[in-house]
Amino acid sequence: MAAIAHDTHEDHGALHHQFENIEQQNDSYIVGMWTFLVTEVMFFGALFLIYTLYRSMYQMDWYLAHEELDVKLGAFNTIVLLISSFTVAVAVRSAQRKERGLVLANIGITIACAFIFLVVKAFEYSAKFEHHLYPGPTFGSVPEHLNGANANYAQLFYGLYFGMTGLHALHIIVGIIVLSALFNLWWRKCDSVMKDYIPTELVGLYWHFVDLVWIFLFPLMYLMPKPH
Amino acid sequence: MATTPLSANSHGDHASHELPFGTLVGILLLLMVLMGLTIGASYVTLPSVGPIPGIVINNLVAVGIATIKAALVIWFFMGVKFASALARIWVIAGFLVLFLMFGILGDYGTRKFEQVNGWETNVPHNGGETALPRVWPPEGKPSSTPEVEQGFRPR
Structure with a gap:
């Protein structure tokens, strides 16, 4: 048995002994x-469920409350995240082709995009805090x-807004940590990432x-249509 | 050492796992276009189709475009295009259960409601309870009555 394991090991440097082959x-x-990602889907899914329930109940008040959000900043952040998703996909592709320079550059751009996203989000949050639009005793x-919305219903909207975007921002922060760790492994030319593209692929899946x-x-x- | 069913791959060789750079750029541009489309669609008042109100059509369009964008990211960027049958089943099962979970919404149509203390007026911070603000019209009363503004929650 040991001989078999040894043979396999020579064929694929990245292969661990408990697996039949690299595939x-x-x-x-x-x-x-x-x-893991499916558990995350259920995690966020429950929040989307709550969102659907209350949005369907208070369409007009939520529409009025949502007008305080800045579509331009939201769209900018969407572009930033789409670009970062693209650069991660390029990084994974480069990892498969063992192009270390491209991997480092693309992970670097992704981390930069993550920081840009958080900075924009911080500006948005601080504006909402200034206007007392965070759930709590001074809400509204x-x-x-x-914008004429019922304060109780608007508070529900902002509770979910801060809850869902806050949880998302937390995932961005975790993403920055994980991407930085991956960048460090590539930077130090570690075998764990240089000989096996899978660590880069898994971090990529998380970021996507x-x-x-x-x-x-x-x-x-950000983009509620006007109830009509 | 035969290939086990776990590693059965519909695409075979390793080289095909790489997406061409041009495809990645194309997907990114497509995602940007779809984002522009969803922003534009949110400002258009769509007409109602048969018994379906226009606002529902608007929302279906927004969620539909988001779903297409998500599918593009999952299929190309997340590499499900090249994933094994097992991994694909995992992905599909996850989103299927998410879809089924929305059946919980039907439960809210079966509830009775009681008043929430502190929701008597629209003025905030009146010292009342606002912790469980599931406000719905009380049974048997049209939604335009003052009680609706006061607030009721399921029992």
Whole structure:
């Protein structure tokens, strides 16, 4: 048995002894990562469920409340995240082709995009805090920013706005940490990433998921059509 | 050492796992166009189709475009195009369960409602309870009655 394991090991430097071949090993990693992502889908899905319920109940008040959000900033952040998703895809492709320079450059751009996203989000949040649009005892104490919406219903909207975009922003922060760790491994020419593209692929999957959530958050939070 | 079903891959060789750079750029541009489309669509008042109100059509368009964008990201960027049958089943099952979860919404049509203390007026911070603001019209009363503005929550 040891001889067999040894033979396999020589064929594929990245192959661990418990797997039959590199395809099975890669597949196990991918399925494992998707299992995690599916739990994340359910996690965010429950919030989208709450959103659907209350949005359908208070269409007009939510529409009025959502007008305080800046579509331009939201669209800018969407573009930033789409670009970062693209650069991660290029980084994974470069990792498969073992082009270290391209991997480092693209992970670097992705991390920069993540920071840009957070800075824009921080400006948006601080404006909402200034206008007392965060859920709490002083919510709506600057009534002109409610645009005539019922304060209770508007507070529901902003509770979900801060909850869902906040949770998403938390995922961006985690993404920055993970991407930085990956960048470090590539920078130090570690075998774990240089000989096996899978670590880069898995971090990429996580980052694409973060983009995926925003693809739904952007139209639902910023782009409500006027009830008619 | 035969290939196990776990690693069965509909595409075979390793080289095909790489997407051409041009395809990646194309997907990015397509995602940008779809984003522009969803912004534009949100400012257009769509007409109602048969019994379906226009606002529902508007929302269906927005969610539809978002779903297409998500599908592009999942299929190309996340590499499900090249994934094994097992990985694909995992992905499909995840989103299927998400879809089924929305059936929970039907539960809210079966509830009775009670008043929420503190929701008597539209003025905020009146010292009342606003923790469970599931406001719905009380049973048997049209939604335009003052009680609706006061607020009721499921029992």
